[in-house]
Amino acid sequence: MGDAPPHARVQYRFGHWTLDPDQRLLLDSATPVFLQGQTFDLLLYLVRNPGRVVGKDELLKGAWGHSCLTDSAITQAVRRLRKALGDSGRRQSIIRTVHGRGFEFLPSVQVDVCQPRPPDGGWTWPRLAPVLAGFLIVAVLVVLGVVWRPGHTPSTVAAKAPAWRLLIEPLEGLAGIDEEWQWLVEGLPATVEALLRDHPAMEILGSAAVPELLELPPGQRARGAGADLYLTMRLDRIDGRFSLFWQLRQPGQDSDLRSGDLTGPDPGLLVRQLVDQVRNATTRGSFPVRVAHKTVLDDPLAVELYTRAMQAIASEQRVAAAKLLDAALTRQPDSALLQVALAKARFDPANQAGEALDGYQELIDQIPDAEPIARAWLAHELGTELWFYGNTRAAEAFLEEALALIEPHHEPLLRGRILNSLAFVQQSRNRYSVAWETALDAERLLRGSDSPYFLSMVLTNLGYLAEDFGRLLQAREFHLEALALREQIGVDELTAASEYGIARIERRLGQLARASQRLETNLERSGVDNRPFDRFDNLEELAEVRMRQGRFAEAAALLDQAGAIAAESNDEIGLAWTDEVRARLGIASGQVAPELLARIEQARQRFEALGEAQEAFTARLSAVEIMQMLGQTGDSGTVLTSLKDHPALANPVHQIRFQMILARQAELARRDEQAEELLTDALKRARQLGSVDQEAAVALRLARRALARNDASSAERFVRIAQRWSPEHFRTLALDERLHQQRSSTR
Template identity: 25%
Template sequence: MHIDTVNAQSTTVHPHPRATPAGADYAFGDFALYPARKLLVRGETPVVLGGRAFDLLVALVARAGEVVGHHELVAAVWPHAVVEENGLRVHMSALRKALGEGPADQYVLTVPGRGYRFVKPVSASLAVSRTQAQGPRLGRLIGREAALEWLARGLAQARIATVTGAGGGGKSALALAYAAGHARRYPDGCRVVDFSAGQGPALAAIDSLRERQALLVLDNCEQALPLAAALAQRGAAASRLTVLATSRAPLGLHGEWEYRLPPLDLPAADAALDCRQALALSAIALFVERAEANSSRFALTPSSLPSVVKLCRALDGLPLALELAAARVEALGVEGLAARLDDILLLLTRSRRLAGPRHASLEAMLDAGHRLLDEPGRTLLRRLALFEGTFSRAAAERVCAFGTLGPAAVAPALAGLASASLLTAEREPGTTRYRLLHTTRRYARARLAASGEEALVARRVAQADY
């Protein structure tokens, strides 16, 4: 977790001609700001301000005079969430209204194409000016309480733990939440190496932590699995270092403790729920929270609930997919999204200005997993696209084994897809059945259509007993 130090010489907070009010961290105009108390006061009167607007104010005031980019503000206020620019504008408008801003008395200046700048002179308390920035604040994880408990138990016993699961399932967010919540267990701190950003820093991170009681998070290990496994083993050989990895596939190391992260909780296909019962399910709770952040018009009501349930089920309870969908609610409405599930891979993209590379689109996430497969795995994945529900290995062999993919290659390819979290293996007494997530099946079907094999595979599926 990269920590940037901010000292008194480099701070961007402007000096103010009067002293900061007692106890306040920042003062500007007639206002005093107390971030830890979630309090803004004008004169002697507290100002009513929503939580997201308050967080925007803190982020801007702490860097008064600087242009703070759209992406930086979203990362500060909605960490580990996908929020589009319209959601940012809604809360920025609420902030300006609460400050009583007018054309002749501006607090926040919009810098077209770049972001926002807090333009009033700000004074900071001495304590704030000497504080070190602790890196990005971690947001509330929804529906992952049990996963965090499992992870804590595993790391109490193992030197290497790996969180595995489908792409977009929230593995990185879980690992960072664990690191933030168990900081006292690692007095020498935490270091994160993200393999999606390249492999260069990995070896240096291991060597710098070898003699420390620290946590090393190896994130997105599927991007360089052999190197990640070698580094994890090297790190765990150090006497006091603990390694936590995230990957679509396990590292395959002796003594590795694996936790497979499931999707968020979804309602059953035939469940009859009211809004209160629906919000008790983590997939729906996440979607609703993010949709409300992105749209001033969205609300979960009895009339919108069926579309929300349909959408959440179609997106398999995957946090990234749900957040990308929530980001499109303002433009398309939840009913419009639910009606266009056939186009969902194209619809679920972020604006380029706000998108980080890992959150750019649902299709990009699936592309990343597809690139890691060998040719038998890619062939099998697209040929499995026409199976509805679960299927057996024998059915996969009957339907998919033709041409360049022989019968003997199907079983190892199935195992590879399951290991890479592109296929769900459901073990039943005496057998194992397999299933593609809805999102993966839509992706695979597009690949099948492009291959020219769709008509042949459709005939073989129609004749198969699966």
């Protein structure tokens, strides 16, 4: 294809299709066909390269400008494009899959050069219109008392993000609301949130999106979520009539921006009236347009059925919720809102077989292509649920689909949340480098979203990822920044979570007394506030500290307490973690038995069942160390051989631990030279990585070897390395004392 003249407008024609890149428009004859952003970019790249096979790497970089997406994301985009063009994976009359190589665009493509575009420097009415609209936006916001968030100007917000973020608060009041109307408690706020989601100027958050902030007062909760406005609602029932009083406020302001008092016998009608009044109060004038989905829910009975269904879902009554939503869809079959809710109601965590997953995908596909945000919300929620229940492979596919459904510069908060969830899943699947880049993408988006709560979440995730990579100082910085944000928000549970993350890093940096003090303070608070999962985490981590201090009996007692909490809470992963730490406690104390090997094997099986591939791998390593201590060197050698190509070894921290275990296997086989080489290389790797606790652990191994061959000089050098990073570790103290005694005896 030849190059078009400067400023020329180019169109591509194939068959009865016309593709206009300038207008981002696809025409079927003269009928517009909706394509989501990434799907359009895929088609554009293929029609510019017809008749040749385009590889997946080329598609990622050429069509989308990056390489973070997986094969699953490409497959989903191709499937959506085929559907739009009337093609299919079976027919492949337009897009042919060349297995192992990529995709080929089959039709011949004609390039039409149309009327030239005006040069960039020209002032024309279409260029003036956004400027005038921007002035109008500012004027309206000033009248309403709403200011722009820092870093956002009318022009950038108009292109990239909604003007405001609105938090829907939980329902208050409920005087005179008997059991018959309890479905309104959760259902009414959820319905208001859903009906406002297509607001042209607002990003809507429900209080369920920020569960840790529910203990805060409304204004403070909104500030923590980064909301510009918040909506409070009070519902009472007097003499058979409902009274719904609402207030629209700004955080930090005592007076209402808008308020209203609605009365009537039907709560469903009151919800519609409330939504209309809030919409009217916040859409006067021209506002930045955001990608929206149509709720198509204006039938009063459908509204009531939806509200009842939301309460049923909140109460885990999914079958009842599905029946209510099926009834609502008979009245409004085109409602994307009802279709999303029905898919959530039909999600069955106990059924994650291939047929069920295909069914979930069909539920997403049933939502019209013109409703990408509705589809993205559903894919995000399904992906998050699947991850929670251990199906990380399916979770990754759904989350990647959710990401692909949103234009890169739209819905930054939603994109950031999806990316953060995706990073967790990728980490669980041992895809460390990809998880790191995904989390960094989430951080970049959420730093611009002005939401301390969600930013603190991704910073905490980055802290744990950096810790997994051995980047301990970087991990501490992430946790400290998250802690500062959470202290501003003022939620003890969030603050304690960051304190726990910092204590983990302090323990690995060898600051055992400081970590111990932080964890003991956390335990006191969690006991008072009755937070069992926080208590479990801190008990387990304090056991890790006591283990390194050589206080093994205390560590075992702490693990007993943590295990009891996990058992009482039916916390499968907590039980597995407890058994894994018990195994390492046995290794550290030298107290191993066949029963301990059986326990760590049970933990590994639990981790695998929950989709925690990384934890299952580390449990396998602990099992090998126990085998070595029990003299089962044949079995340990077999397992080590089977693990040498394990994907978890892409993590350099795991590589170092694996190398230390290989060195122990060489020692048992009396291959001392090989063991020394392995440990020396592991020491170098740990130092380069910055994994200081591993550097100290390897140095202690080398010091013991040096003492065994009466090389006091080398032993002292290695002990000094351990003292730099693990001065309080019981092995460091023991070896230093042994060296001191040896020096004294030679004087």
